[in-house]
Amino acid sequence: xxxxxxxxxxxxxxxxxxxxxxxxxxxxxxxxxxxxxxxxxxxxxxxxxxxxxxxxxxxxxxxxxxxxxxxxxxxxxxxxxxxxxxxxxxxxxxxxxxxxxxxxxxxxxxxxxxxxxxxxxxxxxxxxxxxxxxxxxxxxxxxxxxxxxxxxxxxxxxxxxxxxxxxxxxxxxxxxxxxxxxxxxxxxxxxxxxxxxxxxxxxxxxxxxxxxxxxxxxxxxxxxxxxxxxxxxxxxxxxxxxxxxxxxxxxxxx
Amino acid sequence: xxxxxxxxxxxxxxxxxxxxxxxxxxxxxxxxxxxxxxxxxxxxxxxxxxxxxxxxxxxxxxxxxxxxxxxxxxxxxxxxxxxxxxxxxxxxxxxxxxxxxxxxxxxxxxxxxxxxxxxxxxxxxxxxxxxxxxxxxxxxxxxxxxxxxxxxxxxxxxxxxxxxxxxxxxxxxxxxxxxxxxxxxxxxxxxxxxxxxxxxxxxxxxxxxxxxxxxxxxxxxxxxxxxxxxxxxxxxxxxxxxxxxxxxxxxxxx
Numbered sequence: 001x002x003x004x005x006x007x008x009x010x011x012x013x014x015x016x017x018x019x020x021x022x023x024x025x026x027x028x029x030x031x032x033x034x035x036x037x038x039x040x041x042x043x044x045x046x047x048x049x050x051x052x053x054x055x056x057x058x059x060x061x062x063x064x065x066x067x068x069x070x071x072x073x074x075x076x077x078x079x080x081x082x083x084x085x086x087x088x089x090x091x092x093x094x095x096x097x098x099x100x101x102x103x104x105x106x107x108x109x110x111x112x113x114x115x116x117x118x119x120x121x122x123x124x125x126x127x128x129x130x131x132x133x134x135x136x137x138x139x140x141x142x143x144x145x146x147x148x149x150x151x152x153x154x155x156x157x158x159x160x161x162x163x164x165x166x167x168x169x170x171x172x173x174x175x176x177x178x179x180x181x182x183x184x185x186x187x188x189x190x191x192x193x194x195x196x197x198x199x200x201x202x203x204x205x206x207x208x209x210x211x212x213x214x215x216x217x218x219x220x221x222x223x224x225x226x227x228x229x230x231x232x233x234x235x236x237x238x239x240x241x242x243x244x245x246x247x248x249x250x251x252x253x254x
Numbered sequence: 255x256x257x258x259x260x261x262x263x264x265x266x267x268x269x270x271x272x273x274x275x276x277x278x279x280x281x282x283x284x285x286x287x288x289x290x291x292x293x294x295x296x297x298x299x300x301x302x303x304x305x306x307x308x309x310x311x312x313x314x315x316x317x318x319x320x321x322x323x324x325x326x327x328x329x330x331x332x333x334x335x336x337x338x339x340x341x342x343x344x345x346x347x348x349x350x351x352x353x354x355x356x357x358x359x360x361x362x363x364x365x366x367x368x369x370x371x372x373x374x375x376x377x378x379x380x381x382x383x384x385x386x387x388x389x390x391x392x393x394x395x396x397x398x399x400x401x402x403x404x405x406x407x408x409x410x411x412x413x414x415x416x417x418x419x420x421x422x423x424x425x426x427x428x429x430x431x432x433x434x435x436x437x438x439x440x441x442x443x444x445x446x447x448x449x450x451x452x453x454x455x456x457x458x459x460x461x462x463x464x465x466x467x468x469x470x471x472x473x474x475x476x477x478x479x480x481x482x483x484x485x486x487x488x489x490x491x492x493x494x495x496x497x498x499x500x501x502x503x504x505x506x507x508x
Contacts, residue, residue, distance in 0.1 A: 016275040017274075018273060084375040084380050085383075086501075094500055094501070097488045097498075114367065121338040122338055125364070126337075126344040133386065133408070133413055134386055135413075136385060149411060156407065242350065244347035246348055247345065248396065249397070
């Protein structure tokens with residue numbers, strides 16, 4: 001009997017965001033691995049064993065799931081959002097590269113999902129309607145100096161910026177520094193969106209400006225989108241404003 | 255009776271990639287608007303009227319759907335992938351801003367989906383596992399000079415690059431120019447992925463290098479991912495190689 005490993009994206013929140021492919025992959029598995037709160041989103045099925053792990057244990061989780069599949073199990077690792085965006089797919093590939101040869105021979109597949117920036121953008125309008133980048137603000141795995149360089153390059157080149165992992169309990173000063181740095185490259189009126197827990201209980205969306213952004217609270221469940229010079233805000237009577245980046249560029253910066 | 259407009263992402267291909275939320279939004283609609291081949295992916299429902307339009311008629315399609323909803327219709331516009339990424343959501347926001355005040359008062363929502371780069375990445379491994387950008391190579395709506403500047407900035411700053419709209423019948427030279435330009439900033443060994451029609455009939459994936467990329471055919475259904483200096487290729491016996499970008503940066507370029 002040969003094992004299988006599926007790395008499954010749950011989307012940003014509850015079961016509304018699951019694709020049929022993800023549902024089928026979860027149903028096929030005899031064992032589920034994942035960060036506890038993500039596993040909690042998956043409807044229980046009898047005979048399926050769950051292996052919850054902590055938030056920062058990606059490598060250990062990937063190794064345990066690979067070893068289980070190599071023993072012949074039908075295993076799924078669940079990931080919030082899309083597994084390929086700052087999530088489990090890269091960990092699994094890294095551990096396959098470093099591990100025993102039988103891990104590389106496994107039947108492994110990745111099931112995509114709706115990543116957080118797409119869900120937040122959908123609530124705000126179309127801020128990612130033109131060229132954009134996705135950047136993790138965590139300096140746990142890369143130097144802060146490199147993050148600063150990337151923020152400056154993205155803002156100068158006119159990319160809208162989706163910030164993943166803006167804050168954690170251990171990383172408290174980075175987000176304010178990022179806003180200050182971006183303020184040197186973009187007008188203070190640049191639209192900024194804070195999307196918190198989009199698709200889940202307690203969902204919240206705040207539309208503000210770069211000049212005011214430091215006053216808005218963010219946490220581990222927040223994704224932030226910073227507009228470009230082209231991004232606009234359309235006010236609506238009795239409704240939240242729409243934030244969008246037009247498909248056409250009206251002027252090219254010098 | 256007040257109308258409604260939903261802008262619905264179908265994901266990259268067949269019904270496997272639909273979220274439950276997208277299915278529900280399609281089912282609720284009395285009228286569907288969209289590019290013909292996208293509408294064709296939606297299962298027919300009796301009493302639902304379809305309004306197929308051509309590929310480059312986004313503005314006219316958005317206006318027709320907004321006018322229909324403003325007359326009281328329950329309308330959905332379908333979009334391939336995610337409607338917020340180089341797709342219909344920005345068009346709808348632009349037309350709401352330019353149109354009559356009643357359009358801005360409409361009940362409008364956007365239903366996110368799996369955008370093409372996530373599907374292509376899932377087939378290849380985890381190339382978007384670290385910071386990345388998404389850039390349309392079409393110079394129909396922005397100057398080519400700006401595209402060149404963004405490609406150079408993204409490559410220099412170490413972003414993996416997902417290229418949307420690499421080629422069309424009218425745009426035939428741009429992709430080769432982009433590879434030549436990127437070759438000035440990245441090693442010729444940089445992994446490049448061509449994903450064609452991922453999730454649909456005729457799906458194909460080619461993993462090559464930047465030095466060899468110009469020899470690979472691309473068309474309107476192709477999405478291209480160009481790695482960073484960190485992106486790696488893991489060979490596997492009897493299986494396609496895995497392309498992934500590790501979560502940690504091992505070295506910072508000068």
